[in-house]
Amino acid sequence: MVEVKQFDEQGVVSLLKRLVETPSPSGYTERVMDVIQAELNDIGTTFKKTNKGALIATVKGKDDSRHRLLTAHVDTLGAMVKEVKSDGRLKLAMIGGFNWNAVEGEYCQIHTASGKDIRGTILMHQTTVHVYRNAGTAERNADNIEVRIDEKVKNAKETRALGIEVGDFVSFDARFETTDNGFVKSRHLDDKASTALLIDLLRNVTENNIELPNTTHFYISNNEEIGYGGNSNIPEQTVEYIAVDMGAIGDGQTSDEYTVSICAKDSSGPYHYGLTRHLTNLCETSSIPFKLDIYPYYGSDASAAIRAGFDVRHALFGPGIESSHALERTHTDSLQATAQLLYAYVTSDMMD
Structure with a gap:
């Protein structure tokens, strides 16, 4: 043995x-x-x-x-900035094989080329149920998923002024947690x-x-x-x-x-x-x-x-x-x- x-x-x-x-x-x-x-x-x-x-x-x-x-x-897994949208939000390109619904609602960080990390949330464009009738049924894909940046931005110019650009990496928050009975939960x-x-x-x-x-x-x-x-x-x-x-x-x-x-x-x-x-x-x-x-x-x-x-x-x-x-x-x-x-x-x- x-x-x-x-x-x-x-x-x-x-x-x-x-x-x-x-x-x-x-x-x-x-x-x-x-x-x-x-x-x-x-x-x-x-x-x-x-x-x-x-x-x-x-x-x-x-x-x-x-x-x-x-x-x-x-x-x-992660993502990269694919596009800075006209409203200042970000489109993403996937890194690795995951489904978009797996990261919907997740907090994230945008890692700029200057070394600054900027917080955000990954959401459907049609998230607000009081505005979008198809909020629950719209397809979870690269066209509809976007990053809402935690900065006062209203257009692409203001987002770019933060140093965010196409090709910047985006990481997902881990949400690490352990339980008293031995489970380990995390991305x-x-x-x-x-x-x-x-x-x-x-x-x-x-x-x-x-x-x-x-x-x-x-x-x-x-x-x-x-x-x-x-x-x-x-x-x-x-x-x-x-x-x-x-x-x-x-x-x-x-x-x-x-x-x-x-x-x-x-x-x-x-x-x-x-x-x-x-x-x-x-x-x-x-x-x-x-x-x-x-x-x-x-x-x-x-x-x-x-x-x-x-x-x-x-x-x-x-x-x-x-x-x-x-x-x-x-x-x-x-x-x-x-x-x-x-x-x-x-x-x-x-x-x-």
């Missing part, structure tokens, strides 16, 4: 709160990567920064000829929950001088939501590539908020059978609660690496996340199970 580490619930949840409350839509991730870099410096681990802005920390193992790589991503748990778990694992391994059987890379990527986060800078000695990302919950799925979810297949095709079986065996022998699942409309950094041509065994697991790409929720039970599988995996012998 593989040893199962204790779960630092307070540390993980505290870091997760800081991460989700740091704006990081894909393409605008410098702030959150600064948070990650500060964590890595505090741990005292060796790391490098890629040209795309990702961070890769490395722990040398007993076997330095065959490497493992684990990745999680800190980029999130952007995908994939900042997994990122917090990877940092916790790296801290545990480094501070306790745990010798890993194989050199292991901890890859924090920043472009996953747009399809090319972890598809470069993979050391040539890498044999196994694990994407630590959310489990999707819904009708026909086995994943839940209380176990670690292991993905057998997503829209890119099946994950490596042998490596997936290795993960399920670790769960079974160490009594880690898990669910196997297939995600029909899903892709990961591991599948991006395969499409890029890397010759690696790839697999995917992570905490179960309810209502993905909307107002998400998980439970500390799922975070704990994922932490246990992470530790069991990096301390296990590599497959032949």
